[in-house]
Amino acid sequence: MNVRALSPALRRLVMAGILRSQCGGTRPGFMLSRAPEEVTMLEVVRALEGNFRMDCCRTVLPCVQCSCETDSCRVCGVFRDMLDELRSRLSSVSLEDHAATEEFSGGVKPCKPIR
Numbered sequence: 380m381n382v383r384a385l386s387p388a389l390r391r392l393v394m395a396g397i398l399r400s401q402c403g404g405t406r407p408g409f410m411l412s413r414a415p416e417e418v419t420m421l422e423v424v425r426a427l428e429g430n431f432r433m434d435c436c437r438t439v440l441p442c443v444q445c446s447c448e449t450d451s452c453r454v455c456g457v458f459r460d461m462l463d464e465l466r467s468r469l470s471s472v473s474l475e476d477h478a479a480t481e482e483f484s485g486g487v488k489p490c491k492p493i494r
Contacts, residue, residue, distance in 0.1 A: 388427055395426035411474070420477060421469035431462045 382389075389409055392398040399412040411418065425431075 391426050392423070395422065397422060397426055415475035415478065416473045418474045419470050420472045420474070421466060423474070424469055431465060 389398060389400070393400055393409070396412055397418055398409045400409050401407055
């Protein structure tokens with residue numbers, strides 16, 4: 380795996396407090412800064428991609444005529460509801476939950492973290 384290509388993502392995860400880096404010693408590298416059950420997928424996605432937001436429905440659907448009054452725009456309301464649902468779902472799944480899924484693990488049980 381090309382660590383140099385992963386460097387920006389790893390840096391963002393460290394800055395968000397999800398990972399910590401360990402330089403030198405016998406075990407250099409990156410490790411979780413908290414237990415996997417304490418880190419949500421929402422935190423990971425926000426660290427890597429930023430906050431979910433939508434400025435206006437016209438950014439998604441350029442053909443829509445909208446005054447960009449998000450409180451009165453039905454399209455903006457739909458997107459806002461979708462983003463709220465996405466945030467809710469991602470915040471309900473921890474790294475531990477995600478790692479335990481068969482699709483992710485290939486049926487292999489995750490190992491216990493070294494403390």
